[in-house]
Amino acid sequence: MLQQLGLKEYEAKCFVALSRMPKGTAKEISETSEVPRTRVYDAIRVLETKGLVEIQHSNPQQFWAVPIDEGAETLRQEYESRTKTLIEAVEGINPVPAGDDEEVSHEVWALTGQTAIATRTQQFIDGAGEEIMFVVGREEVLTKELVTHLQAAQETGITVVVGTVSEHLRETVQEALPDAHVFVSELEWLKNNPTDSTDDTTISRLILIDRNTILVSSVHEGASNAAETERAVFGRGFTNGLVVIARRLMATGLETGADPKLFEGD
Numbered sequence: 001m002l003q004q005l006g007l008k009e010y011e012a013k014c015f016v017a018l019s020r021m022p023k024g025t026a027k028e029i030s031e032t033s034e035v036p037r038t039r040v041y042d043a044i045r046v047l048e049t050k051g052l053v054e055i056q057h058s059n060p061q062q063f064w065a066v067p068i069d070e071g072a073e074t075l076r077q078e079y080e081s082r083t084k085t086l087i088e089a090v091e092g093i094n095p096v097p098a099g100d101d102e103e104v105s106h107e108v109w110a111l112t113g114q115t116a117i118a119t120r121t122q123q124f125i126d127g128a129g130e131e132i133m134f135v136v137g138r139e140e141v142l143t144k145e146l147v148t149h150l151q152a153a154q155e156t157g158i159t160v161v162v163g164t165v166s167e168h169l170r171e172t173v174q175e176a177l178p179d180a181h182v183f184v185s186e187l188e189w190l191k192n193n194p195t196d197s198t199d200d201t202t203i204s205r206l207i208l209i210d211r212n213t214i215l216v217s218s219v220h221e222g223a224s225n226a227a228e229t230e231r232a233v234f235g236r237g238f239t240n241g242l243v244v245i246a247r248r249l250m251a252t253g254l255e256t257g258a259d260p261k262l263f264e265g266d
Helices: 009-019 025-033 037-049 069-089 116-125 144-155 165-176 241-250
Strands: 055-056 062-065 107-112 131-134 159-164 183-184 200-208 213-220 232-236
Touching: 009 025, 009 037, 009 062, 009 131, 009 159, 025 037, 037 055, 055 069, 107 116, 116 144, 116 200, 116 213, 116 232, 131 241, 144 159, 159 165, 165 183, 200 232
Parallel strands: 131 159, 159 183
Antiparallel strands: 055 062, 107 232, 131 200, 200 213, 213 232
């Protein structure tokens, strides 16, 4: 985890070793962390620069790691600073001019991992102009962040239609989004494959934004970490019968009289 936050392997091992003792010499750190003694000094110098370790100039030198909450806050600030710098740097790069004859009628992309998919979902919701059609296949999808984005969309006058796989989940969604059109979906294949009992794939979410943008994600329920195995495909720019079919499928279970039908011809 420390390496994911920017430390190199030896630096992370030395910090963890020091966190296990009141203070320690390079020899003690090496013995505890299994980092070669000659490399301990280099790692400690980096940790000192980052504000994670303090040095007592005695003979031999003694090293002390800052409390973990203080160290975590230091790493968080550095991580956020690097992220901000990255955004500014990439946004400042001149774009490559697109060809004049390049015309994209629609595009399809793939995503992996619950965090990335949830972020893309929230971006789609924030960019909606008229209608959000959302079928929740797994309760884990309904996070506080997702509800917040849906609430914000409703406040701007956007129609929100939500399908769920159970009555319990429907009540939960309706309580969080009292002005939304919420119903229990009749799509049994959201939870399992009725023709193949060995198929453990579950649909996590189905999203249709303004009948132009589609996202579908699924997970394998038997996986040890379903969040990391969630996969999605999404597309934008659709103007053909695909979106009509998608919306009709997603509305299965929604009473005709309760369907807002913002678009003509449905």
